Amino acid sequence: MKYESVIGLEVHCELKTKTKIFCGCSTEFGAEPNTHVCPVCLGLPGVLPVLNKEVLHFAIKAGLALHCQILPYSKFDRKNYYYPDLPKNFQTSQFDLPICLGGYLDIEVGGETRRIRITRIHMEEDAGKLVHSGATIDSSDTTYVDYNRTGVPLLEIVGEPDLRSGEEAKAYLEKLRSILQYLDVSDCRMEEGSMRCDANISVRPVGTEELGVKTELKNINSFSGVQKGIEYEAVRQAGILEDGGTIIQETRGWEEGQGITVSQRVKEGSNDYRYFPEPDLIPIEVSTDWIEEIRKELPEMPDARKKRFMAELGLPDYDANLLTLEKQTADYFEAVVQAGVEAKTASNWMLGEFAKKLNEEGISADKAPVQPQALAELLQLISKGTISGKIAKSVLPEMWTSGKSADQVVKDKGLVQISDTGALEEIINTVVAANPQSVADYKAGKKKAIGFLVGQVMKQTKGRANPGTVNQLLVKNLEQ
Amino acid sequence: MEPLTIHALHDQLVKGEISSVELTKKYLAHKDAVEPKVQAFLSDNRGYALEAAAIVDKKIAAGESIHDLAGIPGAIKDNICIKGQQATCASKILENFRSPYNATVIEKLMAHDYVSLGKTNLDEFAMGSSTENSAFQVTRNPWNTDYVPGGSSGGSAAAVAAGECVWALGSDTGGSIRQPAAYCGLVGMKPTYGLVSRYGLIAFASSLDQIGPITNDVTDCAIVLNAIAGHDERDSTSIPQGPKDYKQALVNDVKGMKIGIPEEYFSEGLDATCRKALEDAIETYRKLGAEIVPVHMTHTKYGLAAYYIIAPAEASSNLARFDGVGFGMRVPGKDIVDMYQKTRSAGFGPEVKRRILLGTYVLSAGYYDAYYLRAMKVRTLVKRDFDEALKTVDVILTPTAPDTAFKIGQNTDNPLAMYLGDVCTVTLNLTGLPGMSICCGYKDGLPIGMQLISKALGEDTLLRAAYTFEQNRPEFHKRSPMGEVEL
Numbered sequence: 001m002k003y004e005s006v007i008g009l010e011v012h013c014e015l016k017t018k019t020k021i022f023c024g025c026s027t028e029f030g031a032e033p034n035t036h037v038c039p040v041c042l043g044l045p046g047v048l049p050v051l052n053k054e055v056l057h058f059a060i061k062a063g064l065a066l067h068c069q070i071l072p073y074s075k076f077d078r079k080n081y082y083y084p085d086l087p088k089n090f091q092t093s094q095f096d097l098p099i100c101l102g103g104y105l106d107i108e109v110g111g112e113t114r115r116i117r118i119t120r121i122h123m124e125e126d127a128g129k130l131v132h133s134g135a136t137i138d139s140s141d142t143t144y145v146d147y148n149r150t151g152v153p154l155l156e157i158v159g160e161p162d163l164r165s166g167e168e169a170k171a172y173l174e175k176l177r178s179i180l181q182y183l184d185v186s187d188c189r190m191e192e193g194s195m196r197c198d199a200n201i202s203v204r205p206v207g208t209e210e211l212g213v214k215t216e217l218k219n220i221n222s223f224s225g226v227q228k229g230i231e232y233e234a235v236r237q238a239g240i241l242e243d244g245g246t247i248i249q250e251t252r253g254w255e256e257g258q259g260i261t262v263s264q265r266v267k268e269g270s271n272d273y274r275y276f277p278e279p280d281l282i283p284i285e286v287s288t289d290w291i292e293e294i295r296k297e298l299p300e301m302p303d304a305r306k307k308r309f310m311a312e313l314g315l316p317d318y319d320a321n322l323l324t325l326e327k328q329t330a331d332y333f334e335a336v337v338q339a340g341v342e343a344k345t346a347s348n349w350m351l352g353e354f355a356k357k358l359n360e361e362g363i364s365a366d367k368a369p370v371q372p373q374a375l376a377e378l379l380q381l382i383s384k385g386t387i388s389g390k391i392a393k394s395v396l397p398e399m400w401t402s403g404k405s406a407d408q409v410v411k412d413k414g415l416v417q418i419s420d421t422g423a424l425e426e427i428i429n430t431v432v433a434a435n436p437q438s439v440a441d442y443k444a445g446k447k448k449a450i451g452f453l454v455g456q457v458m459k460q461t462k463g464r465a466n467p468g469t470v471n472q473l474l475v476k477n478l479e480q
Numbered sequence: 481m482e483p484l485t486i487h488a489l490h491d492q493l494v495k496g497e498i499s500s501v502e503l504t505k506k507y508l509a510h511k512d513a514v515e516p517k518v519q520a521f522l523s524d525n526r527g528y529a530l531e532a533a534a535i536v537d538k539k540i541a542a543g544e545s546i547h548d549l550a551g552i553p554g555a556i557k558d559n560i561c562i563k564g565q566q567a568t569c570a571s572k573i574l575e576n577f578r579s580p581y582n583a584t585v586i587e588k589l590m591a592h593d594y595v596s597l598g599k600t601n602l603d604e605f606a607m608g609s610s611t612e613n614s615a616f617q618v619t620r621n622p623w624n625t626d627y628v629p630g631g632s633s634g635g636s637a638a639a640v641a642a643g644e645c646v647w648a649l650g651s652d653t654g655g656s657i658r659q660p661a662a663y664c665g666l667v668g669m670k671p672t673y674g675l676v677s678r679y680g681l682i683a684f685a686s687s688l689d690q691i692g693p694i695t696n697d698v699t700d701c702a703i704v705l706n707a708i709a710g711h712d713e714r715d716s717t718s719i720p721q722g723p724k725d726y727k728q729a730l731v732n733d734v735k736g737m738k739i740g741i742p743e744e745y746f747s748e749g750l751d752a753t754c755r756k757a758l759e760d761a762i763e764t765y766r767k768l769g770a771e772i773v774p775v776h777m778t779h780t781k782y783g784l785a786a787y788y789i790i791a792p793a794e795a796s797s798n799l800a801r802f803d804g805v806g807f808g809m810r811v812p813g814k815d816i817v818d819m820y821q822k823t824r825s826a827g828f829g830p831e832v833k834r835r836i837l838l839g840t841y842v843l844s845a846g847y848y849d850a851y852y853l854r855a856m857k858v859r860t861l862v863k864r865d866f867d868e869a870l871k872t873v874d875v876i877l878t879p880t881a882p883d884t885a886f887k888i889g890q891n892t893d894n895p896l897a898m899y900l901g902d903v904c905t906v907t908l909n910l911t912g913l914p915g916m917s918i919c920c921g922y923k924d925g926l927p928i929g930m931q932l933i934s935k936a937l938g939e940d941t942l943l944r945a946a947y948t949f950e951q952n953r954p955e956f957h958k959r960s961p962m963g964e965v966e967l
Contacts, residue, residue, distance in 0.1 A: 039580060039581045043801050045567060045569075045574065045579070045682040045683075045807075046583060046679070048685065048714060048715050048717075050713065050716050051766070060494055080797050082803065087801060087805070088800065090797050090800055106919065129732075137815075143816075145806075260721070272844055272845045274796075274797070274840065274844060275843075276793060276797070276842035276843055276848070276852060279685075279687035279717075280683075280686050296731060400753045431707045441502060
């Protein structure tokens with residue numbers, strides 16, 4: 001029997017507000033443990049929360065970009081459970097009246113566009129970080145708590161079970177990241193934990209409508225992990241059903257290293273969080289005027305930008321897609337084009353050499369030491385024939401590390417392309433004299449032999465010769 | 481004999497008849513004499529108190545004007561946070577906890593050069609109506625030490641009534657300021673929810689809690705309210721509004737004031753002597769030109785039940801943070817859950833446990849709709865009753881409690897009887913409306929309390945009604961037998 005997977009993702013994103021959701025502490029990542037704390041985020045007796053309005057602003061922004069309805073009246077609730085990373089032993093979250101309801105985002109997989117519905121988006125506070133001396137809290141002699149993360153604002157984005165494969169789940173997550181980054185509301189770095197994802201997955205025979213028993217997949221730390229974890233889980237579940245077994249509703253952890261999922265906790269009924277309205281916060285009322293104001297702030301979103309790159313700049317779908325995935329890349333690319341570089345040339349470089357450098361250093365385009373104007377100058381040196389594309393590839397790393405302009409690097413290293421026929425003819429004469437066999441082959445009709453001779457000239461000029469010119473001059477020389 | 485008041489002592493201070501340090505020492509001496517009998521205080525703050533008093537004396541000597549409250553010894557209920565001081569909530573779980581920050585009311589009082597002699601006893605986490613639920617000591621009623629002072633702000637009320645201090649702050653979640661004020665023959669006010677910041681008040685039930693004054697007379701009530709009221713950005717439920725001088729409301733005139741009498745609060749549960757005192761008070765108002773109007777509060781009878789669902793529900797969540805992890809008592813366990821259980825079992829007393837269990841139960845899946853949600857609906861209906869009535873009357877007059885103070889130990893084995901005593905007061909916490917208790921008589925040497933209620937932010941109307949009564953019936957403005965302080 002053939003099975004299809006039914007997948008819904010719950011995504012948590014840390015919002016990049018300067019301060020925490022209910023107090024004035026910094027949200028900065030990586031500080032010394034327990035230095036970004038105050039009585040409020042430590043949940044000391046007597047403290048009260050005050051909502052950071054920027055959190056609400058960011059949530060509305062995200063909701064609008066994801067085509068959600070923004071509720072004019074929503075509220076916070078307390079989710080009660082005991083865990084030592086949660087100082088108050090309740091998380092202030094939103095339950096039945098979240099800030100955003102019912103949106104969607106479009107993903108493209110295998111050339112097909114699919115609309116994935118979003119159930120809701122709500123705001124909540126993050127918990128602290130536990131550091132165990134052993135593997136788990138119960139097998140540890142000591143557990144340390146870092147409360148720096150306590151109270152960092154989170155958006156929880158709950159998706160409908162509209163995804164049908166690991167690949168789609170990955171595309172959804174990447175698209176979500178792209179949108180939130182465009183909005184500048186979250187960094188969405190899975191490695192740093194500023195984007196976290198749980199996947200609910202079940203399988204069912206193709207053609208049937210009834211949902212199977214689902215498992216919840218946790219501990220997913222990368223985009224590829226989302227895809228691989230879901231694919232593994234789909235195969236595992238289908239295998240059980242094929243063997244006549246039944247799926248147990250449980251939480252499973254993705255073990256990236258081994259590429260498997262393992263059972264963490266079997267669910268016995270649903271957890272009772274005893275939600276009730278947070279009495280320390282007043283209900284959230286959002287005016288239509290404010291929503292419209294925020295709507296005007298929305299930047300051009302990745303889909304629209306991609307379409308524009310294709311229509312106005314004539315880029316192929318593939319290029320436009322990759323260039324618009326990250327806002328920083330798209331901004332950079334547009335700046336290069338603005339500086340006078342032909343779009344496809346700029347795209348080839350952005351997706352080629354430039355992307356390679358970014359990946360090597362693990363940085364986004366806006367952090368590149370080579371500014372768009374500088375890259376444009378390099379590419380213009382190619383179009384003017386000052387250097388070859390091949391030389392340019394060696395100039396870029398030099399610019400990257402030294403901070404010099406393309407012009408400067410080319411001058412310093414003497415990389416200016418030799419188009420002077422007199423100088424080239426001299427070298428050609430030497431090469432021809434030194435390689436009688438190749439010359440003979442050529443003259444005997446083996447026209448391919450010229451390739452070797454061109455190569456020799458290029459070698460002697462250290463790649464600086466214009467290969468077209470060399471070819472012409474060689475032919476002329478050999479035909480004499 | 482009348483008790484000494486803030487305003488009378490303030491006059492003596494500014495006239496130079498006594499210094500704040502002298503005054504503070506006199507009160508400390510009296511406190512030392514009576515405290516063994518009353519047991520109102522959980523901490524002694526005399527070092528700081530004398531320092532603060534000396535600052536006030538310097539200001540007076542320098543010819544600076546001082547606030548009404550400056551340099552007059554007071555006391556603070558031990559569930560309000562003062563930086564560097566204990567805030568035990570009369571619970572073992574916070575026995576060694578010291579607050580690293582000041583409550584907003586404390587910051588406001590500091591700006592008024594307040595002097596506090598110490599933190600006062602209460603029912604553990606303010607849960608109770610007799611102060612017998614303190615983990616540390618039983619406070620006694622200065623009018624008769626066999627009787628409870630009321631609760632949960634029993635320490636604050638007893639301290640003022642015994643002359644151990646001139647004023648005190650209490651907190652009121654279901655009557656915890658008004659009822660002990662009534663039992664101790666004092667003036668106690670629960671302001672409108674949101675008038676006084678809750679930041680730094682260790683929460684019992686967040687949507688019901690409010691800090692307020694316990695004083696010897698109505699003028700003092702206005703003075704303390706002036707010092708602590710006002711908007712606070714750190715409390716989201718604080719009402720945004722500018723400052724107001726409540727002393728302006730102290731006008732001896734109720735002509736044309738409409739006073740509503742809800743028969744539901746004068747049911748057969750009300751003690752006969754108390755009823756007579758209240759009827760007498762109503763007659764006084766009538767004679768002074770007030771219009772007495774019957775009003776109806778048909779949902780009041782459900783108020784107590786709703787209260788005893790909502791308050792424990794919020795408490796079960798508010799008190800979850802006392803888990804032995806970050807602060808307070810910790811009893812080691814074999815794992816984290818064991819540690820939680822051992823700590824909370826040893827740290828909380830029986831009444832607190834009872835309410836945590838109740839609250840956890842009513843919020844549980846399957847019970848939420850039947851209990852919590854229904855209680856919230858009742859809350860809305862009770863509020864509607866009051867809103868309707870207060871459209872036609874300025875003030876509503878009720879008993880503060882069905883009877884005078886009861887004997888120590890009388891209700892300790894009967895929590896339900898104890899809860900029933902809160903029937904007159906909890907509705908104001910459910911509705912957020914302001915209420916005040918003043919003395920309107922005595923029964924067997926114990927004071928009888930009368931409760932005045934007004935619309936939200938109607939504290940000035942309350943003060944005016946209470947002040948007029950006090951001015952015209954001075955015989956109810958007496959100090960307790962042990963309340964005489966020798967200056």
